[in-house]
Amino acid sequence: xxxxxxxxxxxxxxxxxxxxxxxxxxxxxxxxxxxxxxxxxxxxxxxxxxxxxxxxxxxxxxxxxxxxxxxxxxxxxxxxxxxxxxxxxxxxxxxxxxxxxxxxxxxxxxxxxxxxxxxxxxxxxxxxxxxxxxxxxxxxxxxxxxxxxxxxxxxxxxxxxxxxxxxxxxxxxxxxxxxxxxxxxxxxxxxxxxxxxxxxxxxxxxxxxxxxxxxxxxxxxxxxxxxxxxxxxxxxxxxxxxxxxxxxxxxxxxxxxxxxxxxxxxxxxxxxxxxxxxxxxxxxxxxxxxxxxxxxxxxxxxxxxxxxxxxxxxxxxxxxxxxxxxxxxxxxxxxxxxxxxxxxxxxxxxxxxxxxxxxxxxxxxxxxxxxxxxxxxxxxxxxxxxxxxxxxxxxxxxxxxxxxxxxxxxxxxxxxxxxxxxxxxxxxxxxxxxxxxxxxxxxxxxxxxxxxxxxxxxxxxxxxxxx
Ligand SMILES: Nc1ncnc2c1ncn2[C@@H]1O[C@H](COP(=O)(O)OP(=O)(O)OP(=O)(O)O)[C@@H](O)[C@H]1O
Ligand SMILES: [Mg+2]
Numbered sequence: 001x002x003x004x005x006x007x008x009x010x011x012x013x014x015x016x017x018x019x020x021x022x023x024x025x026x027x028x029x030x031x032x033x034x035x036x037x038x039x040x041x042x043x044x045x046x047x048x049x050x051x052x053x054x055x056x057x058x059x060x061x062x063x064x065x066x067x068x069x070x071x072x073x074x075x076x077x078x079x080x081x082x083x084x085x086x087x088x089x090x091x092x093x094x095x096x097x098x099x100x101x102x103x104x105x106x107x108x109x110x111x112x113x114x115x116x117x118x119x120x121x122x123x124x125x126x127x128x129x130x131x132x133x134x135x136x137x138x139x140x141x142x143x144x145x146x147x148x149x150x151x152x153x154x155x156x157x158x159x160x161x162x163x164x165x166x167x168x169x170x171x172x173x174x175x176x177x178x179x180x181x182x183x184x185x186x187x188x189x190x191x192x193x194x195x196x197x198x199x200x201x202x203x204x205x206x207x208x209x210x211x212x213x214x215x216x217x218x219x220x221x222x223x224x225x226x227x228x229x230x231x232x233x234x235x236x237x238x239x240x241x242x243x244x245x246x247x248x249x250x251x252x253x254x255x256x257x258x259x260x261x262x263x264x265x266x267x268x269x270x271x272x273x274x275x276x277x278x279x280x281x282x283x284x285x286x287x288x289x290x291x292x293x294x295x296x297x298x299x300x301x302x303x304x305x306x307x308x309x310x311x312x313x314x315x316x317x318x319x320x321x322x323x324x325x326x327x328x329x330x331x332x333x334x335x336x337x338x339x340x341x342x343x344x345x346x347x348x349x350x351x352x353x354x355x356x357x358x359x360x361x362x363x364x365x366x367x368x369x370x371x372x373x374x375x376x377x378x379x380x381x382x383x384x385x386x387x388x389x390x391x392x393x394x395x396x397x398x399x400x401x402x403x404x405x406x407x408x409x410x411x412x413x414x415x416x417x418x419x420x421x422x423x424x425x426x427x428x429x430x431x432x433x434x435x436x437x438x439x440x441x442x443x444x445x446x447x448x449x450x451x452x453x454x455x456x457x458x459x460x461x462x463x464x465x466x467x
Contacts, residue, residue, distance in 0.1 A: 003027055004155060005041065005094075007065070007080070013097045014082045014090050018065060021080025026064045029094075029152045031145065038062030043091050044069065045145055051087070067091070088145060095151030095179050099161075102154070107303035108161040110180050112173060112211045113188025114204070115349045117142065117164045119284075119323060120188050120292045124162045126317045127300060127310035132159030142166035147176040160305070168377075169197045170207040177214025184302040185211045185242075186222040186295045190229040191348040196379030205229035209236035220245055220302035222295055225253035245302060247294035249287075255298040260290055262359045264337075265326070271297050271311070278308055281315040284324060285359065288352035322455060324353070329465035334440025337365060338461055341447035342454040345375045347385045350447060351392045357445045358396035365443035370398045371434055371457060373427065373448025374405030386410050393419075400437065404430045405452050427453040431460050438465070 003025030010026065011017050027039035033054045036042060042058035044051035044066060055066045056075045065080040067087050074081065084090040102108070111121050118140050125136040135158045137150045142164040154161055163180045167173045177185065190205045198204050209232070212221045221237030223230055225248030237244040247255040258277075260269040267290045271278040282293055293314060300307045319325050322343025329336040337360070341353045350372070357368055370393065378385050387410040393401060400421040403412035412423045422433035434457055438444060444461070448454040 002156060004029070004153070009097070010041065010065070010082060010094070013094050014067070014084050016082055016084060018080040018082055020074070020078065021065060023080075024064050029091075029149060030058070030063070031149060033057045033061055036061045036063060039064050042066040043149075044072070044087055045091070046087075047145065055081075088148075091145065091152055092148040092179060095148035098151045098154045098156075099179065099181055101156050102158060102161070106159055106161065107184075107305065108163070108180060108182045109299045109303065110163045110165050110177055110182035110185045110211055110214065111188065112142075112165045112167070112208050113186070114191035114193045114208070115344075115346055115352075116188040116288065116292045117166060119289065119319070120186060120295055121162050121164045122320060123293060123296045123314060123317065124160075124299060126313045127296060128160035128162065128305065130313050131305055131310055133157050134160040134162065136162035137164040140164060140166065144172065144176070148179060151179060160303075165211060167207055170203065171210070173207060173210040174213055177211045179214070181214055181216055182211075182219060183216055184220040184222060184299045185215055186299055187211060187224065187233055188292055188295060189224050189348065190227055190233070191346065192381065192385070193346040193348070193378065195381050196377060202229065202232065205232050206236070209233050212237045212240050212242050215240065215242045217241070219243070220299075222247060222298045222302065224248055224291070224295070226250055243302075245298050247298045248291065249294075253294075255294050255301070257290060257294050260287065262287060262290075262356075264360050264364070266315075273297065273301055273307070278311060280311055283315055283317055284319045286324065286352060286356040287359075288349070288356075289319075289324070322450070322458075324356075327462060327466065329438065329444075329461060330467070331438060331440045331465055336438055336440060336442040336444060336465070338458065339443070339445040340455075340458045341445060342373075342458050343450050345373070345447050345449045345452075346378070347375065347389065350375065350389055353445060353447050354389075354392045354396040354398070357398070357443060360443050365441060367399045367439065367442045368397060369400045369402070369421065369437065369442050369444040370396075371402040371430070371444060371446040371454060372404070372408055372411070373446075373452035373454045374407045376449040376451045378407075382407050383410050387414055390414050402430060402434050402437075404448065404454060408448075427456050431457050435460060435464055 005026040030036040030040040225246035424430035
């Protein structure tokens with residue numbers, strides 16, 4: 001296999017010759033010395049900290065070269081330096097070069113949406129890896145540096161590329177999708193999140209719709225059918241000359257899920273695509289996950305890949321940590337089920353997770369416990385959006401609720417006393433009450449934005465009651 005980049009390719013992209021060091025193959029790209037691998041090109045970005053402070057440690061850790069600003073002062077331990085006027089712009093150029101060198105047979109998919117980007121991207125990664133060399137974003141690397149970094153890391157022999165693209169403001173997705181140049185672009189859903197920077201949910205839909213501006217000619221725009229903004233997104237796609245394909249559980253959807261059966265460890269459905277019907281088993285529970293899988297099916301179909309083989313992988317794919325991962329806890333009186341949703345939360349995903357908890361069989365899990373923490377970045381609507389979950393908690397038949405954070409207090413106080421298990425401002429103050437409440441036969445779901453730190457409660461439960 002050829003290296004990710006050679007020095008001469010890097011020189012051509014950056015427009016400068018390397019200074020010092022020895023010519024060697026570059027096998028990866030790093031922006032963080034804590035995860036740097038020997039052979040990486042270290043890119044000194046200015047974000048929360050200035051990456052230039054870490055150039056020498058990067059060489060000590062085995063970096064092959066570093067991309068630095070012109071003014072950087074070389075230190076004794078430094079190796080080959082590529083000096084440029086703007087390291088982020090140079091990283092973007094490297095990303096574009098990686099995209100340009102892909103074979104004409106390669107296919108690229110971009111994913112955005114108010115919830116479910118990472119989950120959908122990971123399903124696509126798993127499905128497409130089964131068919132050929134697949135490269136996908138790490139974690140949620142979906143912003144102004146995450147997207148070019150993911151592109152720059154893309155091996156030349158990549159057959160399928162999958163990119164998560166995110167945003168907090170209008171205008172952020174446009175330049176990123178134009179770097180990615182996808183054959184198919186998915187908008188998982190449009191919901192009232194990140195309202196801080198938008199006048200309306202329509203404005204959010206328009207900002208997500210920017211993803212279609214990067215589609216290659218003849219590309220496919222993949223849109224959720226059962227969403228109030230579907231027609232708006234379809235109009236954007238059609239104005240751009242893209243082919244619009246909808247997915248969902250309603251009869252009018254182009255890629256349509258039928259006969260959905262949800263069970264405690266997954267779902268079964270059939271996917272209708274034109275006159276084809278594909279049976280599908282998904283090992284991750286939840287209607288919303290099955291709906292995302294329909295978007296995955298639409299994208300795989302749009303790029304002309306073998307859809308049945310690709311989708312068969314979903315029967316064995318487990319949810320990642322913090323996003324629905326399940327574990328069994330052993331208590332004196334029997335076993336309890338722990339559902340870890342501590343990584344991410346917004347009103348849409350809270351409702352989806354509560355509905356998934358509600359789909360567990362009562363005979364097997366007689367008591368449903370929800371440990372809910374603050375959803376962050378909701379702006380002025382935060383109090384209403386938290387208190388507004390009352391219906392969802394009631395509909396899901398939650399027996400005991402624990403709440404964490406100032407916003408969740410609103411929901412907690414609105415619930416009947418008989419259901420209130422405990423409230424605390426912080427995760428560490430809430431933890432003891434949750435640990436002592438748990439009994440055999442409970443199903444406990446922990447969900448909040450990552451910043452609320454309910455992951456610590458999950459860890460405490462696992463270390464006290466895990467295997
Ligand atoms: N279609 C959906 N509708 C509602 N909730 C969803 C949907 N898909 C996934 N979720 C839930 O949303 C949460 C976040 O999922 P995920 O991490 O995939 O989202 P994301 O869009 O990548 O988030 P981020 O913006 O933080 O990168 C999870 O709890 C997941 O179960
Ligand atoms: Mg994500």
